[in-house]
Structures are given as structure tokens and as C-alpha cells.
Amino acid sequence: MxxxxxxxxxxxxxxxxxxxxxxxxxxxxxxxxxxxxxxxxxxxxxxxxxxxxxxxxxxxxxxxxxxxxxxxxxxxxxxxxxxxxxxxxxxxxxxxxxxxxxxxxxxxxxxxxxxxxxxxxxxxxxxxxxxxxIALDEQRRLKAAIFAEQLARLAATDREAVVEGAPGEAPDGLGWRTRAAFAVDAAGRLAMHLHRSHDVVPVREMPLAVPAINALKLWTIDFTGIERVDVAVPSGGGEPLVLLVPDAKTTPRRVAGVASSIEGASVGVLDPESGQVQRLKGRTWLQETVLGIDYRVTGAGFWQIHRSAPEALVTAVLEGLQPAAGERFADLYAGAGLFTVPLAHAVGPGGSVLSVEGSAGTSRDARRNLHGQGHVAILQGRVDDVLGRWNEPLDAVLLDPPRAGAGSKVVRQIVQARPRAVGYVSCDPASFARDLGYFLGAGWSLDALRVFDLYPHTHHMESFARLVPPSS
Structure with missing residues (x-):
């Protein structure tokens, strides 16, 4: 209705x-x-x-x-x-x-x-x-049809998809974004880009964002000299972090002046090339808590955007892969350790977890979050390079690649490792379907599939799949 x-x-x-x-x-x-x-x-x-x-x-x-x-x-x-x-x-x-x-x-x-x-x-x-x-229930029906169509077209597999809402989702699908990035227009006003355009439009508030982001009232501030404004809030609440990206001609004094006008948040300067954050006031990182586990995430580090996404995805991974004490896992494209930490807890000191992440800053977050876990190997670099050098056996593999997917080389390396199961977390049905096709071509099967609506009012969706090798 x-x-x-x-x-x-x-x-x-x-x-x-x-x-x-x-x-x-x-x-x-x-x-x-x-x-x-x-x-x-x-x-x-x-x-x-x-x-x-x-x-x-x-x-x-x-x-x-x-x-x-x-x-x-x-x-x-x-x-x-x-x-x-x-x-x-x-x-x-x-x-x-x-x-x-x-x-x-x-x-x-x-x-x-x-x-x-x-x-x-x-x-x-x-x-x-x-x-x-589009009405929220219809959004999910359309997303399910699109997901199934991608599987049929790119993986040649006929599989129905059902799109689940996030835990605790608001009935109107609003107020879920814990991260937001804004442009700044020529007059110094907070703005956003038009679709597929460099043009921007000044905006007041973002209904998809959690209330703590809108409560900062950033649209009232003069951001002249700033090119981009990123905002992040811990999923469970807490002080927001605002990151400023100044243009090349802006003086430190001007940046400090902008920072002083932002109330109720920590503020830092972000170097978009290196990902480094310079503290102006407060702290440059956020503390996230998922299923009782605390994580530290630097301001520029990757984290799931929906306030309920970390809990939903960690639960899906643990239920789908059923990690057991003593097993050897690989967590590929591991980020700050969202999945690595619970996997390390599950396999215990008698097992092992290989964490691979390409971003140096995010890999540093993983090291902090896994401090004292001697059975976890944290390697920073390209996934295919690390897998090419890794000679130890793996019982199971989890991968959470970027939107472009993992690609045929990484899939081939995973298949050659002969794990009992692969868990694939994806933010794009097309790249997932393409990679699934590579697994299917190697004789593997799609054993379980869950699709989540973690981006209401957008076309995006997230999924978890369990893949299993051919029976011997």
C-alpha cells in the first residue's frame, strides 16, 4: 500500500x-x-x-x-x-x-x-x-529481480534472490548513513554533485544520514577554501568526525578557522592521495562496536556505511562459514578487520587467519584491532600478490572485494588452495555474478545466498554467498 x-x-x-x-x-x-x-x-x-x-x-x-x-x-x-x-x-x-x-x-x-x-x-x-x-517494499522486489538477472546473464545460473532489510531498519528507510561526503560550491556552501556531473548543488541536510550528521548543521558554515567535506559517525553513536580536504591555495589559518566553526565534532585535514589525517581538534579515529567487539577505524579508513550493516554481515559470515576451532582461514580485502577479528576468536590460538588488505592505512587499523592475536598474519598488499606467495593450506576463505570484484586470477588462486568453502561478500551484483561464473566454471557450486538492502532509496545492495567445491 x-x-x-x-x-x-x-x-x-x-x-x-x-x-x-x-x-x-x-x-x-x-x-x-x-x-x-x-x-x-x-x-x-x-x-x-x-x-x-x-x-x-x-x-x-x-x-x-x-x-x-x-x-x-x-x-x-x-x-x-x-x-x-x-x-x-x-x-x-x-x-x-x-x-x-x-x-x-x-x-x-x-x-x-x-x-x-x-x-x-x-x-x-x-x-x-x-x-x-519508489515504495520501500517495491525497491527490494526490483533489487531482487536485478540480482537474479545478473546471475542469469553473467553466471548462467538460475537462482532466485530475496532482498532482506537491515536489522532495526526504519520503516521509511531513512537515517541510516553513518558516512557522507559533500562537495563545496564556489560560494563556500555545502553541496552535492549532480548525477554523472562535475556540477554541484548546495544542499541543506541529508535525509539518508543518521541524525548526528544532520545535527552538525554543516550547511550553515562557510567552507570557502575547502574542496570536500567528509563526515563519519560511529554506528552505535558517539562524537562525529569531520574531515576537510582544502584546495592547494588555502592557508592553514583558513583551515583552522573553518574547523573552529564546526561544533560537536572532531575535525581533521585529510590528504586524499595518502589517506593521512592531520588532527585539528579531537581525535582522528572512530570506535566501532560490533557484536561486543570493539574496533578502531581511522577517519579515512573503510567501514560499512549503514549503521546496521556490520552486525548483519558479520552474522551472515559466521553463520554461513561456521568457523571451527583450529581451522585456517584467509580474510581477503580485509579492511580494518571487521570479519578478521571474529574469525580469529572463532578459530582460536590453535588455528590461524591470514588478513590481506591493499590500503596501508586500513591495514594499520587491522593491526591495532588484532593486537595480541599471534595466530593472525596481517599482510598489506595486492591480494593476488599475497596469495601467489602464500604456501600454507587454507580450510576456508572469505573475500569482500571492492565494487570491481576479485577477478579471474584471484578466483583461480582460491580454487587452487582447495578450501572447504568460500564466503563472498559483495557490494555489486554484476561483479559478483562474473566472479561466480569463474567459480562455477571450476566445478564449484553456489550453496547459499543472502542479499541485503543496506542502501535504501538507492539501487545498491550487499550480498553474502557460500560457495563449495565439487565433491571428491
């Missing part, structure tokens, strides 16, 4: 909900920015056929495939074409008006990301909530 929504939205419309689950201004609109307004482009009326991976919906225009954003299957929409190269296999477009609406269309909770409101104001929507116009 969904609320009715007009097929076009007036510029003054605002939707949302006040309160602890998603504390933000229900009528907050992005600040008008003439520089961000698009030029007039070709438009057309299209009928939407189906959802596609990447936050797009498939339509056809004069025989050509068009990937449309901000639509729904079965809708008739007016679009503005955004990419129209004559020789391209497909074009791209944004929905600007809904002529026949799906029953699953709802009022978007974030004005800056609402394509219909943005079009009424003569501009494009910011990225980051491209499924916000």
Missing part, C-alpha cells in the same frame, strides 16, 4: 518525516544555483519496460535502448536526454514528468534528489537517492 503522489511536483513541495528516525526539514529545498541548470536538450515520451542494474530503467526510442533514471516499470514518462551520441549503443535520460504513474511511485523524501522537483526548478537532481520515488 503506497501513498498517492502527484505525477509532477511543484517547486515548493516537500515531503518527509520529523523525529528520531529521520530528523530533517520536511520542506527543505536545495538552494537554487543557476550554474547547475542544464541546457535545453532533446526530450521524448517513453514507456518504461523494466529495471536494469545501475539504477536505470529500460525504454526504447526509435529502436534505440534508453537507460532512464527516476522512473518505474510500466510508467509512461517524459524524459530529457542526457547522453545522445549518434553511434552509441544506448542513450541515457532523466525523467522530468510522469504521464502515467506506477502504483508503486511515492513522494520522494529528499527534495535535492527528486528528479521531478528538480526538473520543475530547471535543473537535474543530485545523486545518492535514485530510488527514493
Amino acid at each position: 503506497t501513498d498517492a503522489v502527484p505525477t509532477t511536483a511543484p517547486a515548493t513541495a516537500g515531503v518527509g518525516a520529523n523525529g528520531p528516525a529521520g530528523s530533517f526539514e520536511p520542506t527543505a529545498e536545495p538552494i537554487a544555483d543557476p550554474a547547475a541548470e542544464p541546457t535545453a536538450e532533446l526530450s521524448a515520451e517513453l514507456t518504461i519496460e523494466r529495471a536494469a542494474h545501475g539504477g536505470h530503467f529500460v525504454a526504447r526510442h526509435e529502436g534505440r535502448v534508453v537507460f532512464v533514471r527516476h522512473a518505474l516499470p510500466g510508467e509512461v514518462v517524459r524524459v530529457r536526454f542526457t547522453e545522445t551520441e549518434e553511434g552509441a549503443r544506448f542513450w541515457r535520460a532523466d525523467t522530468v514528468e510522469v504521464l502515467q504513474a506506477s502504483p508503486h511511485r511515492v513522494a520522494h523524501p529528499w527534495a535535492a534528489a527528486d528528479a521531478l522537483r528538480a526538473a520543475a526548478r530547471g535543473r537535474s537532481a543530485v545523486g545518492g537517492a535514485e530510488f527514493g520515488h
Whole structure:
């Protein structure tokens, strides 16, 4: 059951909900920015056929495939074409008006990301909530269909997917992001990028973020001289950390002045090239707690974004792989040790865990989080390089690769190690399906699959799969 929504939205419309689950201004609109307004482009009326991976919906225009954003299957929409190269296999477009609406269309909770409101104001929507116009249960149904389609297309396997909500998810799917990255516009205002664009739009608040991020009211601060503002809050609450990326001409005095205007948070300067953080006030790291285990994560270090994601994924891994005392595990793309620490506890001193992470800073976090665990080997470097040198047997392997996936070489190395099982945590169904195809080609099987909606109101999803070798 969904609320009715007009097929076009007036510029003054605002939707949302006040309160602890998603504390933000229900009528907050992005600040008008003439520089961000698009030029007039070709438009057309299209009928939407189906959802596609990447936050797009498939339509056809004069025989050509068009990937449309901000639509729904079965809708008739007016679009503005955004990419129209004559020789391209497909074009791209944004929905600007809904002529026949799906029953699953709802009022978007974030004005800056609402394509219909943005079009009424003569501009494009910011990225980051491209499924916000879809009822939450329908978002999950579409994600399940997309996941299954990727498995069929890229792994040639017919497997149904069911998308689970995160533990403790708010009914409206808001207030979950513990990390957020903002741009800064030419006037020094907090801003966000338009989709697939270098243009930015000033914003006030982010409904997907946890209340502690919005409570900082960073949109009231003059960030002149700063190129980027990253914010992180511990999943269980605590003082936020704000990281500033100054432009090359900004003086230390100016940066210190910006930092002094930020209240209620630690502040540091981030070097995006090295990942190093210089402390300005407070501390440069966050303490996270997952299932009773404490972790230290530096400001620039990787951590799951959804406040409930670490617990959901650690639980899935432990239940899926059933680590036993004395076993030898490998945790590949291990990050700060989210999975390494509980695996080390499970196998005990009689077993061993190999932790491999490419980022030097994140690998340092892992060393802190696993201090005193002598049965854990923490190696920083490329996964394929480390596996190529590793000669000890492995009973099980866990991998959590970046969005690009692991690739055929790493899969081949894992298969050659002959573990009893592989756990694969993925943030992208396409790269997972491709890697799954490599495992299937080596005779392995997809034994268990769980898909999680850890990014509500976006097209992204997370999954855990257990893969098993052919029986001997």
C-alpha cells in the first residue's frame, strides 16, 4: 500500500518525516544555483519496460535502448536526454514528468534528489537517492529481480534472490548513513554533485544520514577554501568526525578557522592521495562496536556505511562459514578487520587467519584491532600478490572485494588452495555474478545466498554467498 503522489511536483513541495528516525526539514529545498541548470536538450515520451542494474530503467526510442533514471516499470514518462551520441549503443535520460504513474511511485523524501522537483526548478537532481520515488517494499522486489538477472546473464545460473532489510531498519528507510561526503560550491556552501556531473548543488541536510550528521548543521558554515567535506559517525553513536580536504591555495589559518566553526565534532585535514589525517581538534579515529567487539577505524579508513550493516554481515559470515576451532582461514580485502577479528576468536590460538588488505592505512587499523592475536598474519598488499606467495593450506576463505570484484586470477588462486568453502561478500551484483561464473566454471557450486538492502532509496545492495567445491 503506497501513498498517492502527484505525477509532477511543484517547486515548493516537500515531503518527509520529523523525529528520531529521520530528523530533517520536511520542506527543505536545495538552494537554487543557476550554474547547475542544464541546457535545453532533446526530450521524448517513453514507456518504461523494466529495471536494469545501475539504477536505470529500460525504454526504447526509435529502436534505440534508453537507460532512464527516476522512473518505474510500466510508467509512461517524459524524459530529457542526457547522453545522445549518434553511434552509441544506448542513450541515457532523466525523467522530468510522469504521464502515467506506477502504483508503486511515492513522494520522494529528499527534495535535492527528486528528479521531478528538480526538473520543475530547471535543473537535474543530485545523486545518492535514485530510488527514493519508489515504495520501500517495491525497491527490494526490483533489487531482487536485478540480482537474479545478473546471475542469469553473467553466471548462467538460475537462482532466485530475496532482498532482506537491515536489522532495526526504519520503516521509511531513512537515517541510516553513518558516512557522507559533500562537495563545496564556489560560494563556500555545502553541496552535492549532480548525477554523472562535475556540477554541484548546495544542499541543506541529508535525509539518508543518521541524525548526528544532520545535527552538525554543516550547511550553515562557510567552507570557502575547502574542496570536500567528509563526515563519519560511529554506528552505535558517539562524537562525529569531520574531515576537510582544502584546495592547494588555502592557508592553514583558513583551515583552522573553518574547523573552529564546526561544533560537536572532531575535525581533521585529510590528504586524499595518502589517506593521512592531520588532527585539528579531537581525535582522528572512530570506535566501532560490533557484536561486543570493539574496533578502531581511522577517519579515512573503510567501514560499512549503514549503521546496521556490520552486525548483519558479520552474522551472515559466521553463520554461513561456521568457523571451527583450529581451522585456517584467509580474510581477503580485509579492511580494518571487521570479519578478521571474529574469525580469529572463532578459530582460536590453535588455528590461524591470514588478513590481506591493499590500503596501508586500513591495514594499520587491522593491526591495532588484532593486537595480541599471534595466530593472525596481517599482510598489506595486492591480494593476488599475497596469495601467489602464500604456501600454507587454507580450510576456508572469505573475500569482500571492492565494487570491481576479485577477478579471474584471484578466483583461480582460491580454487587452487582447495578450501572447504568460500564466503563472498559483495557490494555489486554484476561483479559478483562474473566472479561466480569463474567459480562455477571450476566445478564449484553456489550453496547459499543472502542479499541485503543496506542502501535504501538507492539501487545498491550487499550480498553474502557460500560457495563449495565439487565433491571428491
